[in-house]
Amino acid sequence: MLEASDLHCRRGTRTLYSGLSFALGAGELLRVAGENGSGKTTLLKILCGLLDPDAGEVRWRGEPIRRLREEFHRQLVFLGHAPAVKDELTAAENLAIACTLAGRPASMQDVREALARYGLREDSAPVRRLSQGQRRRAALARLMLSADAPLWLLDEPFAALDAAAARLTEELIARHVAVGGAVAYTTHQEANIDAASQRVLELA
């Protein structure tokens, strides 16, 4: 589904990688590994089109993502390093807005259920009052409502999560891969995801 060919990426004078090619098919799980500063986040941003590689190309079902743009965005969930929630809004408002903007509107009922699964039951508190881990959960709850998006790109999904929330996230990823989705993620923690086809891409 997603193909990266001959990616070349420079940060300042340092070459992060060159000639990086790989493909991510339906039902595949790709873990991007590497030490701090090896370009994991940069790679995920290149894959979703937020950054342009210095050379090379990313293709989605054979078409360059540059050309597809919104059409590609509709099939993609990208969760970046920042939780992407507004401090002034409640977790439920944030999640509903995120789903609508992604072109996948969800009912308030579904939104509440997704948040409840992630242990966020309190409705009225703005996100400002939540802890770092709870914000992270509020962001990850979007995965519960994004099962029909074939491609998930997750940057450090397990950061700041407690064991239960990390477990739930692993389950969601495993289920998505099992039904034919493709997931690429970065992590520092040991993740234990139950998937038939998993690979590790080691960035030097």
Place this chain on the structure above:
Amino acid sequence: MIAAARTILARDLRIVLRRPGDAATALLFFVIVASLFPLGVGAEPNLLRAVAPGVIWVAALLASMLSLARLFAADHADGTLEQLLLGSAPLGVVSAAKVLAHWLVSGLPLVAIAPLIALQYDLAPELYGTLALSLLLGTPVLGFIGAIGAALTLGLRGAGVLLALLVLPLYVPVLILGAGSVEMVSAGLAPDGQLLLLAALLVVSAAFAPWAIAAALRISTE
């Protein structure tokens, strides 16, 4: 597409409602700057009447610039801008909705309060309508042009000053037409020419600025 634009509009308005201080700052700035002039230049009614359109317009221009820097900065800081860039609706539509929301909370209040400011300058009551109308047509143009600058300077150090240098020269035609329309009426002439040109500027900027903003956002988030 419409749903995305409506969502952004509702989201930004709701955020301002929950944190009204930000919007109030620009309005207070406008009131204070416009009130400083009569104190500075003295209470000579003829002089005040003569400078009123220009001073009120310059104050409105500075006030609308004051809040520009925050237009995309908050979204950039908390990561929601990335999600907007990856949204299912064209980025231009999303940008237009953001500018509209920004104008509703920072431009429209200026239009509403301008006649009150004009009182301090002893402006003739028949000029109030033209003043408000010129601001109504002109402030959204300032918002659209300013948003391009705000998008371009996103994430830069000293973005505020750079933004002013970038955007203020582009505000000149709006200022000339806006203040000019009020002066026309006070000279006993019809302001139609200036107002129509302002309306034309509004149409052109509403049609093209959103795509320039979108391109600028893509450049500055790289």
